[in-house]
Amino acid sequence: MDSLQQVQDAATSESTTEANGPAETVAVKGVADDASIRQRLSMIYDAAAKAGWLTEIDVDLNSGIVTLKGRADSEEHRQWAENVARKTEDVVAVINELAVDQQMDLESTRDVVARSLNTLWTDFLVRSPLLLAAAVIVVLTGLLAKLSSWTVHRVLDQRGIRASLKDLVYQFTTIIIWIIGLLVATVVAFPGMTPSKALTVLGLGSVAIGFAFKDIFENFFAGILILWRYPFDRGDFITCGDLTGKVQQITIRNTMIQRLDGELAVVPNATLFKNNVDVLTSQPQRRVRIICGVAYDENVEQAREVIKQAVLSCDSVLGKRTVEVFAQEFASSSVNFEVAWWTGSKPVDIRRSRDEVVEAIKRELDGAGIEIPFPYRTLTFKNPAVAEAVAKAAAQ
Numbered sequence: 001m002d003s004l005q006q007v008q009d010a011a012t013s014e015s016t017t018e019a020n021g022p023a024e025t026v027a028v029k030g031v032a033d034d035a036s037i038r039q040r041l042s043m044i045y046d047a048a049a050k051a052g053w054l055t056e057i058d059v060d061l062n063s064g065i066v067t068l069k070g071r072a073d074s075e076e077h078r079q080w081a082e083n084v085a086r087k088t089e090d091v092v093a094v095i096n097e098l099a100v101d102q103q104m105d106l107e108s109t110r111d112v113v114a115r116s117l118n119t120l121w122t123d124f125l126v127r128s129p130l131l132l133a134a135a136v137i138v139v140l141t142g143l144l145a146k147l148s149s150w151t152v153h154r155v156l157d158q159r160g161i162r163a164s165l166k167d168l169v170y171q172f173t174t175i176i177i178w179i180i181g182l183l184v185a186t187v188v189a190f191p192g193m194t195p196s197k198a199l200t201v202l203g204l205g206s207v208a209i210g211f212a213f214k215d216i217f218e219n220f221f222a223g224i225l226i227l228w229r230y231p232f233d234r235g236d237f238i239t240c241g242d243l244t245g246k247v248q249q250i251t252i253r254n255t256m257i258q259r260l261d262g263e264l265a266v267v268p269n270a271t272l273f274k275n276n277v278d279v280l281t282s283q284p285q286r287r288v289r290i291i292c293g294v295a296y297d298e299n300v301e302q303a304r305e306v307i308k309q310a311v312l313s314c315d316s317v318l319g320k321r322t323v324e325v326f327a328q329e330f331a332s333s334s335v336n337f338e339v340a341w342w343t344g345s346k347p348v349d350i351r352r353s354r355d356e357v358v359e360a361i362k363r364e365l366d367g368a369g370i371e372i373p374f375p376y377r378t379l380t381f382k383n384p385a386v387a388e389a390v391a392k393a394a395a396q
Contacts, residue, residue, distance in 0.1 A: 032090045034061035041066065041085055053077040054098070059085075064092035072098045127189070134189035141181025145174045171252050222269035223252040237280040237346060240272055244280075244347070260347055281345045285318055288343055288350055292361055293334030295371040300327055300335055303370050310364035311341050316353035318342045333376040 038061045045057040057070035066085045072078035082096040152170050232238050236247050243265055248256040255272055257265045294303040308325045311317055319342045328338040343353035
């Protein structure tokens with residue numbers, strides 16, 4: 001290929017040298033004078049100017065060397081003017097300084113566009129059977145993907161595999177089927193494309209694709225790890241940062257979480273994988289704690305027993321033997337008890353149980369005549385006159 005190009009370049013250089021070289025023979029006697037040559041050429045170029053080929057043409061001669069100046073309407077007419085001067089008798093050389101007018105040829109442009117569109121249409125008609133076959137393959141690929149997903153779910157349901165692992169197998173199977181189907185459709189639609197070429201192109205572009213879609217691949221691999229062995233599954237309640245909600249769906253790229261207020265949050269898998277996640281429903285029960293205070297005048301042991309019986313009477317309390325009531329601290333206005341019990345692990349279970357327990361404790365303490373005090377404040381005045389005035393105002 002390189003040698004052929006070198007031969008072509010040499011031929012072009014030789015023809016250019018030949019065209020610009022001196023005449024084969026240069027006459028000495030009986031040579032026409034420059035004025036006669038100029039007059040003859042001017043008459044020819046004036047006729048060409050009337051036809052619109054040349055504009056502002058000027059012929060200059062010096063010892064048989066012709067210099068052409070002006071403008072030509074096309075490269076073809078510029079070369080014609082040069083050839084006319086070169087073929088004139090007793091012209092030794094020609095210096096062509098004619099400029100070519102740059103004009104838009106709409107007709108030729110239209111012809112080029114028409115030829116291009118005609119070529120595209122012809123190629124489309126030729127390839128239409130192949131394109132139709134490729135479309136059929138894509139449709140069959142979609143049907144095969146649906147059939148495989150149904151089969152995978154049936155087989156895995158019988159084996160009792162957890163939902164997230166079933167989703168992982170299902171999504172991987174679907175992706176592999178689509179990759180193979182699209183590869184086959186591409187080879188059918190474009191016969192010059194082979195699987196090896198497609199894989200080569202993919203390998204060459206893998207680095208660029210990796211940089212351009214870094215976040216997508218990061219979420220992809222995080223999704224695989226979450227689906228494979230992460231401790232939460234569909235239906236679990238989780239907390240990540242300020243987000244708390246129920247896991248609706250886990251895909252390869254992101255996780256759908258329904259907040260407690262009903263909003264749906266789409267969280268990238270990399271966010272869940274790289275941050276702390278609290279799985280609220282990893283166990284069927286959760287411990288709930290509240291603080292309850294009684295007045296200092298009340299009997300601590302009696303108050304403890306009343307509070308414990310109140311908690312045990314609640315239907316939402318699970319594991320009756322694990323109800324704990326401990327005196328925790330001497331607060332500013334009360335003796336505080338820490339009350340702990342077990343209930344369901346869902347957020348709604350916890351709220352419902354807390355409501356029932358608080359209501360029961362308040363009811364039982366009121367029935368036993370045990371005071372739940374308001375905050376008390378003691379004011380001390382060092383000035384006796386101020387203290388006496390405040391005492392009188394309080395007495396009134």
